[in-house]
Amino acid sequence: MNGARGFVVSLLLMAATTGCVAQPGSSGAPAESALKAEWKLPDSEITLAPPGVAVAKMTGDAAYDVCTKSAGSCNFGQPTAVQLAVATDTGSGQLDAQGKLVPLLNKTLVWAISWIGITCPPHSGGPPVSSPLNAAASEQLCDKVAFVDATTGAFIFDYSYPHQ
């Protein structure tokens, strides 16, 4: 019951922050929208900001298609939202030739494809050292966000974390 209530509350919060539109995309994903308020993803340094007047070079539907067909990261059923946002992450990056860390998301215009309150995707974890075999419980809920560059169409990464 608590999980179901949390899911409904999450959906309402998402609707409040995104201004959801009713028409689904042609791929079956929810209609795309622009993020309306800053969203900091928990336990990370990923921050999403409203895109302002920025214009994507691909549709949210096409981004969802990229994520589903070429990245294997969007196969968790119907997403909760497909939102255009400006993303920054200081917790990830790519070393350049000089050894400087270049952020993967640095005020990058992205399609953020999110699932809220889903059963956690399969996850790993190590062998028990001093406790009984202890795989994470499958009934645990997670939130997940996949990022597709809205300018280049490239899949960047996805991040899942315990449901908030």
Added chain:
Amino acid sequence: MTMSWLLVTQPAFGATNCRSGPNQLFFAGWWSSGGPLVGHEPEGAKASLTYEYSDACLAVGSRDPSRWAWVMIQTSGAGNFYAQAGYWNGGGPLDCWQHFTEWNNNAGPHHVNGACVSGVQTHTPKVAYVPATGATQMWIDTTLFSTMNICTCTWARPLVVDYLGETHDTGTDVPGYPNTKTDWNTMQIQYFTDNTWHGTCGTITLRRSVTFNGYDADAVACNHVRSWTK
């Protein structure tokens, strides 16, 4: 004589139905276990990991056909405290082999997936403690995938290092086969005492761990191990 039609659903070639119960974990590879520490306590791990692949069982119900191979640092105490980097495949029809990193401070998994990979490739997954911040970073080659802003120094010690393949169902093959073994080479650990990196030869004792008899693991050298499905 009555002739009856028998309808049989054939699994995909080479595949079997998943058969293990939920929340099962199976491993093949090497780790420093939680026994009395012989050598140096690790706080980071890395290796040159040759990605090899394997088949998955056909998921039935909530069964989990995923398979994995990675390097990891974890607690030697109870609970899910770990940070890891490597590659995996969820086993679903649209899933691909992907780089991944994951950490858990006993409050649920924080998981990052990167791009799909294919063909035999060698990468360097690394879990590294950052003394300046107390964070632990998870890398694949020169790409920082994620940062855990929780100090592993708060976990029950000694910390443990792992170089393992993993499945969640005995119907799924752990990555690698006898002629294409998953291969961790040039293995290194980061010392807890001074944060520097050293080879695993003469610095830490690793133990073989194979938790299902369909899998296997060996050590080519003290800094070079392999695992596979028989």
